[in-house]
Amino acid sequence: MYKIFLTFILSILILQYASATTADEAGSLIPPADFQAFDTPNDNAKSVSLRWPSSPSESAAAEYVVYASLRKNTPFITEVLRINSKTMYEEGSDSNFHYVEIKPGKFFNKDSDVTGGRSSYFFKLVMMSNSENVTVNEIASATPKGNWFNWKKLNNFIILITFSALVFWFIEHAKKNPNLYLRKISGLDAIDDALGRATEMGKPVLYVHGLNGMGSISTIAAVNILGRIAIRVAEYDTTLKVSNIDPIVMSVSQEVVKESYLEAGRPDAYVQDNVFMAASEQFPYVAAVSGIMIREKTAANFFMGYFYAESLILAETGASTGAIQIAATDSYTQLPFFITTCDYTLIGEELYAASAYLSREPLLLGSLRAQDIAKGIIISALVIGAALATVGIGFISFLFKAS
C-alpha cells in the first residue's frame, strides 16, 4: 500500500514537472538578440529607422511593440508602433530582419528636447503574446538628420547627367554640321498648308491650348509652337485666335503672339482680344471654343497641349465644320480621339519636338537628334534587359529601378 502511494505521488510530481517544462518551451518568448535605431537614410530628417533580427518565437499570436521616449532614463510610455511579429520584414533579408520607419514628430513635440538643434529619440522593443511580455535589453537611440542627396535616386541622376551631356554634345555637333537629318513629321509639314488654306478662305485660325497651366511642360511646348505659328500667321496676314483656360497661359500667349507679330514686321496686325480667356472651367471652356468653331467657321484648328475628356468634343466639332485640324498632345489617353478626328496628330514627344522642327535652327535640331539617340539607348536596354532577365540576370532592371 505504501509503495503504491509513493508511486502515485512520484507519478504526479513527474507529470507536473513534465507539463511545466512543456509549457515553458511552448509559451516563453525569446526576445530578438539585437535592436538598432538609426537615422533613416535619404530623408528629410522626419524619420528614424528601427531594425531587429527575427525571433524564433514569432507567431501569429505574438506582437512587437515599440515604445519611445525623449530621455533614456524616463519611463517609456509612448507607443509608436505595434505590429504582428510575422510582418514588416526587411526587404531582401529573407525574413531574417524586421525594418520599420517611425516618424517621431507625430508623437512628440519636437521642441521639447533639443540636443544640438535636433531631438534624439530613445526606443524600447517589447515582444508580447497573450500570456507574457519580454523586453529587449538594449535601448536604442537615434537622431533624425536631413540628407543632402537621396542615394536611391542616384541611377536617375546619372541618367539625367548622361542625357544632358548627350544633348549638349549634339548641340555642339549641330553647330559644326548644321545640315542634320531629321525624320519627316507630316503634321508639322502640314501647318503651312493649313495656314495657307485659312488665308485663301479668309477665315481665322484657331489655336486651342490644353487644360494645364504654365507649370506643365506640355503647355510650355504648346506656347513655343504658338510663337512659331504666330510668325507665319502674321506673314500670311490672316487672323489668329488663341483660346485659353488659364489666365497665366493667356498672359504668356498674348506676349508671345505680340512679339511674333513684331518680328514678322506686322505689329499693327496684333489684336489683344484675339488671345482671350474663354472660360476657367473644363466644360464651359468646351462650350465656348465649340461655339467659336461653329459661329466663325475657323479654317484651321490647332489643339496643342495636355487635354482631358474635352478633346473629342472639340475635335469632333471642328471636324463637323470642315476645318483642317492638327493636334499635338502627350496625353496618351486622348490620343485615339485626336487620331480619329484630326487630319494630323503629333504623338507624345513630337509635341516637344515641334518648336525645334519648325524653327530649323541647328542648336534646337541638335537636341532632337540627342532625343532620338536616347530613345535608341533605351530600346537597346529594354531588349538586352528583357533577355538578361529571362535568364535570371537582373542587372539592367536594377540600373533602371525607381526609388
Add this chain to the structure above:
Amino acid sequence: MNFFKRTIPLIIAFIMGIMMAFQYYVPHEASQSLLKVVTRWGITIAGFAVFIGAYSLFHLHWNKIKRKVPGWGYSTFVFFGAGITIIFGLYNGGEFFLHDKQEGTMFDWMYFNVQVPAGATMFSILAFFMASAAYRTFRARTSEATILLIAAVIVMLGRVPVGALIWEYLPPIADWIMSVPNMAAKRGILIGVSIGAIATSLRIIFGIERAYLGGGD
C-alpha cells in the same frame, strides 16, 4: 528694353530651372522648404492672374456688345451670369464676404442647379461624339482600320457580361489586348514623352529655346 524682356527672364529660367531640377534629388529640409516657397509663389501668382483673366473675358465681350458683332446677344449673358454670381458670392447668405463661405446659400444653389447640370450636359454629348468618331474610324477602309475595328470589338465585348456568354475566351483575350499590346504602346509613348520633356526643359533652362518669350530667337 531687351535686357528686361529677354535677359532677365532667361536668367530667372536658368536659376530656377537648375534649382528645381536639383531639388528633386535633395531630401533635406532646406530643399523641402524651397519647394514649399516656390509652390506658394505659384498659388499667389495664380490668384492675382484671375483678375487678368476676368478682365480679358469682360473686355472681349464688352467689345462684342459695343460693336454689335453677330451674336452679340450671347455676350450679355457673360455679364448677366458673372454679375449674379458675384453678387450672391459677396452677399454670402447675409454674412457678406468678410466671413467664411456659408453653406446652402443662393450661390451654392446656382452652382448645383446651373453650373453642374450644364457641365454634365456638355460631358454627356461626348457619348454621341464617340459614336460618330467610332463610325468614321471603323469603316475598315485600310488594314490598320480593320485591325483597330477587330481589337475594339473584342475589347468592348470582353468588358461586358454578354461577351463571356457569346464566347468564354473573349474576356481573357480583351484583357490580353489591354495588358500586352496596349500597355506596350502606352509605355513606348510615355518613354518618348519623358525624354522629350527632359530635352525641352534643358533647352529652356539653358536658353537654347526662347520661343516662349515671344518672337523667334
